[in-house]
Every structure is written in structure tokens, then in C-alpha cells.
Amino acid sequence: xxxxxxxxxxxxxxxxxxxxxxxxxxxxxxxxxxxxxxxxxxxxxxxxxxxxxxxxxxxxxxxxxxxxxxxxxxxxxxxxxxxxxxxxxxxxxxxxxxxxxxxxxxxxxxxxxxxxxxxxxxxxxxxxxxxxxxxxxxxxxxxxxxxxxxxxxxxxxxxxxxxxxxxxxxxxxxxxxxxxxxxxxxxxxxxxxxxxxxxxxxxxxxxxxxxxxxxxxxxxxxxxxxxxxxxxxxxxxxxxxxxxxxxxxxxxxxxxxxxxxxxxxxxxxxxxxxxxxxxxxxxxxxxxxxxxxxxxxxxxxxxxxxxxxxxxxxxxxxxxxxxxxxxxxxxxxxxxxxxxxxxxxxxxxxxxxxxxxxxxxxxxxxxxxxxxxxxxxxxxxxxxxxxxxxxxxxxxxxxxxxxxxxxxxxxxxxxxxxxxxxxxxxxxxxxxxxxxxxxxxxxxxxxxxxxxxxxxxxxxxxxxxxxxxxxxxxxxxxxxxxxxxxxxxxxxxxxxxxxxxxxxxxxxxxxxxxxxxxxxxxxxxxxxxxxxxxxxxxxxxxxxxxxxxxxxxxxxxxxxxxxxxxxxxxxxxxxxxxxxxxxxxxxxxxxxxxxxxxxxxxxxxxxxxxxxxxxxxxxxxxxxxxxxxxxxxxxxxxxxxxxxxxxxxxxxxxxxxxxxxxx
Numbered sequence: 001x002x003x004x005x006x007x008x009x010x011x012x013x014x015x016x017x018x019x020x021x022x023x024x025x026x027x028x029x030x031x032x033x034x035x036x037x038x039x040x041x042x043x044x045x046x047x048x049x050x051x052x053x054x055x056x057x058x059x060x061x062x063x064x065x066x067x068x069x070x071x072x073x074x075x076x077x078x079x080x081x082x083x084x085x086x087x088x089x090x091x092x093x094x095x096x097x098x099x100x101x102x103x104x105x106x107x108x109x110x111x112x113x114x115x116x117x118x119x120x121x122x123x124x125x126x127x128x129x130x131x132x133x134x135x136x137x138x139x140x141x142x143x144x145x146x147x148x149x150x151x152x153x154x155x156x157x158x159x160x161x162x163x164x165x166x167x168x169x170x171x172x173x174x175x176x177x178x179x180x181x182x183x184x185x186x187x188x189x190x191x192x193x194x195x196x197x198x199x200x201x202x203x204x205x206x207x208x209x210x211x212x213x214x215x216x217x218x219x220x221x222x223x224x225x226x227x228x229x230x231x232x233x234x235x236x237x238x239x240x241x242x243x244x245x246x247x248x249x250x251x252x253x254x255x256x257x258x259x260x261x262x263x264x265x266x267x268x269x270x271x272x273x274x275x276x277x278x279x280x281x282x283x284x285x286x287x288x289x290x291x292x293x294x295x296x297x298x299x300x301x302x303x304x305x306x307x308x309x310x311x312x313x314x315x316x317x318x319x320x321x322x323x324x325x326x327x328x329x330x331x332x333x334x335x336x337x338x339x340x341x342x343x344x345x346x347x348x349x350x351x352x353x354x355x356x357x358x359x360x361x362x363x364x365x366x367x368x369x370x371x372x373x374x375x376x377x378x379x380x381x382x383x384x385x386x387x388x389x390x391x392x393x394x395x396x397x398x399x400x401x402x403x404x405x406x407x408x409x410x411x412x413x414x415x416x417x418x419x420x421x422x423x424x425x426x427x428x429x430x431x432x433x434x435x436x437x438x439x440x441x442x443x444x445x446x447x448x449x450x451x452x453x454x455x456x457x458x459x460x461x462x463x464x465x466x467x468x469x470x471x472x473x474x475x476x477x478x479x480x481x482x483x484x485x486x487x488x489x490x491x492x493x494x495x496x497x498x499x500x501x502x503x504x505x506x507x508x509x510x511x512x513x514x515x516x517x518x519x520x521x522x523x524x525x526x527x528x529x530x531x532x533x534x535x536x537x538x539x540x541x542x543x544x545x546x547x548x549x550x551x552x553x554x555x556x557x558x559x560x561x562x563x564x565x566x567x568x569x570x571x572x573x574x575x576x577x578x579x580x581x582x583x584x585x586x587x588x589x590x591x592x593x594x595x596x597x598x599x600x601x602x603x604x605x606x607x608x609x610x611x612x613x614x615x616x617x618x619x620x621x622x623x624x625x626x627x628x629x630x631x632x633x634x635x636x637x638x639x640x641x642x643x644x645x646x647x648x649x650x651x652x653x654x655x656x657x658x659x660x661x662x663x
Contacts, residue, residue, distance in 0.1 A: 052083060136181055148569050155562050175238075195275060200616060239317070258310060427456070
């Protein structure tokens with residue numbers, strides 16, 4: 001069906017005035033701190049944990065294995081689960097379904113401009129996006145502090161700061177924190193904030209599910225953090241059995257935390273996918289959807305389809321610890337390989353849950369700062385769909401040394417190498433956009449360019465690792481560790497910061513300090529490479545992962561990596577200082593469109609109204625018509641045509657004038 005862009009054929013749109021609660025307001029509708037908020041969520045979590053732990057002790061009081069071992073996984077699990085439930089009840093996440101269950105009509109969402117809305121459960125996708133910004137950064141910095149502890153221990157092969165048990169707990173906590181953060185690093189903050197506006201919608205399809213995804217995500221963070229006082233877990237972030245079934249209390253934090261964050265990932269993916277498919281503005285055909293939205297749609301498919309496997313695997317692990325089932329216990333008829341297959345069936349699509357949104361961010365940044373159309377836009381969109389599809393067929397390359405049938409190795413070696421083809425297409429789209437461009441080296445563009453450099457190294461080493469003989473040689477060593485840090489941190493985290501510098505002026509109305517942004521970038525880029533590139537050499541020389549003693553001749557390389565890592569960690573402090581200075585201490589109002597972008601998200605009023613658009617726009621073309629003479633306007637917002645006169649490419653007089661005015 002073709003949607004006409006003619007104004008006469010439009011339907012009447014709903015009143016954009018936000019709803020206000022009438023009659024008797026529910027507790028959650030009260031203003032400010034009289035309602036449910038972060039404080040009541042903390043109280044609910046503590047109360048839930050105490051009740052759950054007590055009930056667990058009551059249930060397990062007659063279990064002989066508990067009395068003999070001194071470990072009560074039932075009490076730990078009960079406390080964590082009811083603590084998470086209390087957290088959700090305290091914040092108000094369950095008000096709506098509980099009211100419906102008892103036949104009451106919940107109070108409608110009430111608009112507020114108070115700063116307290118950032119500490120409450122809200123249906124405004126823009127508030128949820130900013131809540132995710134803080135949540136993801138908190139995850140990132142917690143994992144980063146644990147990484148500093150790891151590199152401190154590795155300064156010497158013989159003198160130790162931590163004992164072996166503590167060290168492996170720190171390594172496991174770091175990996176789990178970082179991987180769970182990375183799954184929502186872009187989809188949570190930028191996906192929730194930007195996608196509805198970029199497609200011309202007034203909200204997401206299911207606003208309450210969107211808010212639920214954040215608050216259960218934050219509950220998962222707190223649950224994973226409890227592993228440290230429980231004594232940690234010895235499995236690394238992968239949770240392999242039989243170590244999993246032999247581990248003590250901290251293992252339950254890992255399994256329950258994965259289940260909670262997995263539930264949030266599924267909720268976020270489902271909500272954004274439905275929003276993109278059904279809520280696009282009139283005229284926004286699939287060939288006009290922004291490339292960032294394509295990346296989020298492909299990621300949401302992975303979140304919705306792959307994550308249930310992780311949640312189910314975690315449930316089986318919880319049952320092994322609490323109900324004495326034997327899903328992963330070889331001695332009782334189970335299989336430790338079952339966990340590996342379930343985990344990596346989720347775990348390798350997860351790699352692309354991290355990579356695809358990063359390429360989507362870069363795909364939006366490059367045309368703006370080159371003043372050129374996005375090269376081969378349809379190839380990039382097709383490449384993202386291809387990566388999402390093929391990512392389900394490569395998971396067993398993680399099992400090349402774990403007992404996989406040798407006859408299956410060539411198949412998964414082939415599928416792993418095949419996935420580099422659509423990934424390469426996306427990479428070449430970026431190169432084509434940069435070709436013969438006059439680049440404006442603003443801070444977001446610097447991070448975008450760094451992604452291509454880092455991801456190239458990570459991608460090339462990944463092709464080597466897909467080869468069975470090489471994989472068998474370097475598996476379990478620092479070579480693999482360096483590879484995935486180049487693909488995940490070198491790709492996703494650099495893209496995330498590029499996206500934050502690019503869109504925070506619109507999200508907050510404040511301009512980030514350019515000089516501090518440049519210092520942050522150069523410190524992060526230089527010392528990221530100085531930290532992780534030597535690890536390729538360390539790995540080839542034989543140092544295994546997750547051990548704190550190593551050969552004496554590798555100390556110099558380890559010390560070099562550790563010192564570089566400390567400076568890399570300090571670069572994040574520069575970002576925190578920039579964020580605090582620019583947003584809170586000495587804020588500078590940002591222009592409505594500081595980058596002179598044609599994207600629909602930049603055409604709304606600043607600050608963005610509650611319902612995003614006074615009138616649903618009619619989209620007339622794609623948002624990448626930079627430098628095209630006589631290019632049509634991007635959209636009709638009812639009052640004026642947006643995006644008309646994109647002007648010639650940078651390098652001509654008009655383009656340079658536009659670029660200068662944007663700065």
C-alpha cells in the first residue's frame with residue numbers, strides 16, 4: 001500500500017495535549033516525592049530481599065544437603081528474586097497490571113517537567129532514554145573499576161594484591177558487568193530516546209513496557225553486584241558448568257541477574273520493534289527509514305529471539321542449585337555441554353546486539369560531517385539484516401575445543417567466515433561515504449572514525465579466529481581477549497560516546513564542551529590501542545586468560561598494558577567532568593540544530609514537547625540528501641517544509657557557509 005504525502009489525504013490526528021489524571025489520583029500520580037520513586041524502590045528491594053531470604057531458609061530448613069554444605073542457594077535465590085520484585089513494586093512498575101487484575105482503571109500518565117521525573121517510573125520515552133544514559137554509564141564505570149583492579153594485579157607475575165579466589169571473582173564480575181551493560185548500551189539510551197522521533201511517532205508502542213525494561217535492567221545490575229559480598233563466582237562471564245554447579249552463593253547472583261537483564265532486553269527489543277514496524281509517520285517507507293533505525297530493528301530481532309534462550313538457560317541453572325535438578329550435572333544424567341550450547345546460541349548473536357547499533361550511530365554521523373549522502377544506503381540496511389540472520393548460525397565456533405563433533409567444525413568455520421561478508425558491506429558503506437569528502441573533525445566524527453580503525457583490527461583478527469587450527473592454538477589466551485575488546489569496546493563504546501556527543505545537545509538542550517571532548521577522545525583512542533594491542537602479542541606468547549601468575553618474560557608487556565589501562569580509565573573521568581560541567585555546573589544552551597543535520601529528530605522544537613510533534617509529519621524523502629541540488633524537503637510538519645535546500649556538498653561556497661553557521 002502506498003501512503004500519499006498529499007496534505008488533503010491526511011487523517012485527523014489526536015489532540016497533542018498530554019493527558020492529566022482526573023478524579024482520585026493513584027499513589028504513583030502524586031507530585032514529586034509524595035509518589036513512588038527511587039527511594040521507595042530501594043525500600044521495596046530491601047524488604048523483598050529480607051522476606052525472600054527468610055522464606056528460603058524456612059523452605060530449605062529440612063534439606064540435608066543444605067545442612068551438610070552450609071550453602072543455602074534457596075534462601076539466596078528467594079532473597080534476590082523477591083528483592084527485584086520489591087524494587088519493581090516500589091518504583092510503580094506493577095501498578096498498571098495489578099490495577100487491571102482487580103478491575104480498577106489506573107490513573108493515566110501525567111506530564112511533569114520536574115527534575116524528579118528522572119527518579120520515577122514514567123511513560124515518556126525521552127525520560128526513559130536519559131535514565132538509561134545514567135544506568136548504562138554506571139554499569140560501564142563499575143566494570144571499568146573492576147578492570148583497573150585486574151590490571152593492578154597483573155603488574156607483577158609473583159607479587160599479588162589479591163588471592164586467587166578473589167582475583168577470579170573480580171575477573172568474572174568485570175566480564176559479566178561489561179557484557180550485560182553492552183547489550184543495552186545503545187538500544188537503551190539512544191534507541192528509546194531517538195527512534196520514535198526519527199520515525200515521526202509521538203511515543204513508543206508500549207510506553208509502560210519501555211519503562212519496565214529500564215527498571216528491571218537496573219535491578220539486574222544491583223543483583224549482579226551482590227555476587228561480591230556473596231563471595232563471587234569462579235566461572236568468568238560465561239558461567240560454564242560444571243564450575244557453575246559447584247560454585248557457591250555468588251553464582252545465584254549471576255544466574256538471577258542474567259534472567260532479570262534478559263527480561264529487560266526482551267521487553268526493550270519487542271517494544272522498539274513494534275514501534276518501528278507500526279508507528280512510522282505517513283510517507284516513511286522502508287527505503288526512507290534512517291540507518292540508525294534499521295540497526296535498532298535488526299538488534300531488536302536479536303534481542304527478542306536470542307535472549308529467551310539465555311533466560312531459559314539461567315532458569316535451568318537456578319533449578320540445579322535450588323531444586324536439585326541435573327540439567328548441567330553430568331553425574332546425574334545432565335550435560336555441561338547443554339549450558340555451552342544454550343549460552344552461546346544467545347552469546348554470539350549478542351556480539352551483534354553490541355556491534356549493529358554502533359554502525360547505526362556512525363551511519364547517522366558520517367553524512368552530517370561529510371555533507372554527502374550516505375553511500376549505498378540500501379546495502380547498509382541489507383547488511384544489517386544479513387548480519388542478524390547469520391548470527392544465529394555461528395555459535396558453535398565457541399565449542400571448537402569443548403567436545404564438538406569434529407565433522408561439524410568445517411560447517412561452523414564456514415558460517416563464521418560468511419558473516420564477515422555482510423559486516424564488510426557495512427564497513428565499506430562507511431568508506432564510500434568518506435571517499436573524497438571534506439570532513440569536519442568535530443568530536444562525534446572523531447569517535448566515528450575511530451570505530452572503523454578499531455573494528456578493522458577486531459574484524460581481521462576475528463577472521464583468523466574462525467579458522468579451526470588458529471582457534472585451537474590461541475583459544476583461552478589473551479589474543480582472544482584483545483580481539484573481543486577491539487570489536488566490542490573499540491566498536492560499540494566508541495560509537496556510544498560519539499552518539500552521546502552528537503545527540504546530547506538535543507536530548508539535554510546543553511552543549512558539551514568541545515575542548516574537553518577532544519581531550520577525552522584522544523586519551524581514550526590512543527591508550528585504548530596501547531592497552532589492548534600488546535595483548536595480541538601477550539596471547540601469542542602463551543599467556544592464558546583468568547590467571548594472575550604468568551611467565552617472567554611477559555612482565556614488561558603486561559606492565560605497559562596496565563599503565564596504559566590506567567590512563568584509559570582516566571579518560572572516562574574526563575567525560576564525567578565534561579558531562580557535569582556542561583549539563584549542571586556551567587551549562588551553555590545548545591542551538592536547535594548545532595550540526596545542521598537533516599534528520600527528523602533535529603526538526604522538532606527544543607526542548608522536545610511531551611508528544612514530540614504538534615502534528616504528525618509527512619515524510620517526503622530520506623534524510624541523507626546532503627549536497628544534492630534541488631533536493632526535496634525531508635518532511636512536511638504542517639507549518640513549514642523541513643530540510644529544503646540541503647545545499648551543495650561541503651567544499652562549495654554554500655556548503656561551507658552552512659557548515660560554518662552550524663558550528
